[in-house]
Amino acid sequence: MKNSGTKKPSSPKIIPRAAHTVSRDEFSKSALKVLYRLHKAGYQSFLVGGCVRDAMLDLHPKDFDVATNATPEEVRALFSNCRLIGRRFRLAHVRFGREIVEVATFRAAANHADDDHAHDEAGRIVRDNVYGSIDEDVWRRDFTCNSLYYNIADFSIWDYTGGVDDIKQRHIVLIGDPDKRLREDPVRMLRAVRFAAKLDFTIDDTVVEAIRQDRPLLANVPAARLFDEFLKMFQSGHAEQTFELLREHDLFSMLFPDTDKELNRDEAFLEFVLAALRNTDKRVRSNQSVTPMFLIGVFLWNPVRKHASRLRSKEKMSESQSLSLAAYELSGQQQRRIAIPRRFTVPMREMLALQPRFTQTRGKRGLNLLQHRRFRAAYDFMMLLASVGQFDEEMAKFWTRVQTESAEQRAASFQITASKKSKRRRRRRRRPAKAKSSS
Numbered sequence: 001m002k003n004s005g006t007k008k009p010s011s012p013k014i015i016p017r018a019a020h021t022v023s024r025d026e027f028s029k030s031a032l033k034v035l036y037r038l039h040k041a042g043y044q045s046f047l048v049g050g051c052v053r054d055a056m057l058d059l060h061p062k063d064f065d066v067a068t069n070a071t072p073e074e075v076r077a078l079f080s081n082c083r084l085i086g087r088r089f090r091l092a093h094v095r096f097g098r099e100i101v102e103v104a105t106f107r108a109a110a111n112h113a114d115d116d117h118a119h120d121e122a123g124r125i126v127r128d129n130v131y132g133s134i135d136e137d138v139w140r141r142d143f144t145c146n147s148l149y150y151n152i153a154d155f156s157i158w159d160y161t162g163g164v165d166d167i168k169q170r171h172i173v174l175i176g177d178p179d180k181r182l183r184e185d186p187v188r189m190l191r192a193v194r195f196a197a198k199l200d201f202t203i204d205d206t207v208v209e210a211i212r213q214d215r216p217l218l219a220n221v222p223a224a225r226l227f228d229e230f231l232k233m234f235q236s237g238h239a240e241q242t243f244e245l246l247r248e249h250d251l252f253s254m255l256f257p258d259t260d261k262e263l264n265r266d267e268a269f270l271e272f273v274l275a276a277l278r279n280t281d282k283r284v285r286s287n288q289s290v291t292p293m294f295l296i297g298v299f300l301w302n303p304v305r306k307h308a309s310r311l312r313s314k315e316k317m318s319e320s321q322s323l324s325l326a327a328y329e330l331s332g333q334q335q336r337r338i339a340i341p342r343r344f345t346v347p348m349r350e351m352l353a354l355q356p357r358f359t360q361t362r363g364k365r366g367l368n369l370l371q372h373r374r375f376r377a378a379y380d381f382m383m384l385l386a387s388v389g390q391f392d393e394e395m396a397k398f399w400t401r402v403q404t405e406s407a408e409q410r411a412a413s414f415q416i417t418a419s420k421k422s423k424r425r426r427r428r429r430r431r432p433a434k435a436k437s438s439s
């Protein structure tokens with residue numbers, strides 16, 4: 001048990017440049033430009049948060065958060081390439097080509113704020129716009145490892161919370177009273193898990209205990225924010241470890257309840273999900289594209305299949321139709337918790353509904369699948385099932401092979417022998433018989 005974040009010293013421990021390993025080479029030119037210009041204009045100017053933490057861990061930070069005593073309007077006056085954003089939390093974005101440096105004005109902790117309406121009934125912060133000084137700003141940050149300030153004036157690091165020690169000990173420690181901090185913002189539970197997974201840190205016992213108590217509060221978090229957090233958790237190259245920790249702390253059930261139930265009763269499904277997470281991590285780390293619809297499809301696969309077979313037992317429909325309808329209904333339910341945009345749920349449904357068609361390797365219909373706009377995703381999904389023995393290996397090989405074949409070879413593979421002309425004749429002759437048999 002550690003408690004380094006609970007005291008509130010009003011002056012920081014200042015670690016001079018010679019006594020720490022954080023070099024300016026770790027920071028982008030754009031971030032340094034912003035820092036220097038603020039400093040020259042007479043403002044305090046620090047890097048803060050993840051970039052300082054990651055630089056200490058030799059993790060090469062990619063995004064940079066600047067903290068200053070300049071107000072957003074004062075920041076805008078200094079930079080022509082600057083835009084003010086956010087209502088709940090007003091920020092300046094300074095743009096350099098594709099890079100954005102985020103500049104935040106020091107805030108006072110919410111409980112210091114002279115505003116009763118800054119919290120909702122559950123204690124959740126709903127507004128956070130009262131400016132303050134750095135020694136107030138530090139206490140509203142989440143974890144000690146995220147609360148270090150790098151001062152551009154002399155390259156020192158300011159540590160109010162014991163963050164340097166906690167980074168050395170690879171510990172995730174909440175600043176202040178853990179229960180209160182999780183109540184203020186339940187998303188911090190997910191952030192604890194995300195940082196533990198990314199940094200290979202241990203979540204401190206005090207935080208684990210508070211999570212156990214407060215996990216139901218995740219139900220109060222707006223669904224849109226949970227989708228943002230979902231992306232960070234599952235598309236940053238540490239999805240598998242994040243998933244394991246979410247399950248360990250019983251938080252996954254708060255995000256994907258139907259999936260969680262299935263994972264508990266079906267080991268094969270768990271194996272499939274783990275294979276998908278590993279695959280996603282591999283893709284992210286090798287800079288291949290990833291889409292959230294794929295993993296969401298994986299998470300919903302078992303619940304959707306079950307629901308689809310229920311639907312088929314009630315009403316006559318094809319397997320594909322039932323999968324599509326089931327995916328529609330369950331993704332609707334899921335969206336109430338995590339706001340997955342329609343541009344992901346629609347292709348996800350198609351991807352799942354196409355799965356039965358991979359068993360049809362003869363005839364035009366089989367061949368046509370190759371042209372389907374969702375073929376690629378559906379194929380990847382099927383291959384993943386095959387990789388864990390949940391789809392026929394020979395059929396999977398067939399679909400891999402036909403993609404590289406010529407038109408003639410494909411016709412042979414799908415056993416399409418008739419020429420266009422004779423086929424048309426045959427179809428015409430068959431039509432009356434077909435109509436009879438289908439009625």
Ligand code: ATP
Nearest residue numbers: 048049050051063065140141142146147185187188
């Ligand atoms: P990464 O960018 O790797 O996800 P980060 O620590 O930079 O990690 P951000 O979400 O970019 O995380 O936030 C920047 C900083 O703002 C954090 O380091 C933390 O100090 C503070 N912060 C962000 N979100 C919260 C929160 N929900 N509660 C308290 N402080 C927060």
Ligand code: MG
Nearest residue numbers: 050051063065
């Ligand atoms: Mg960041």
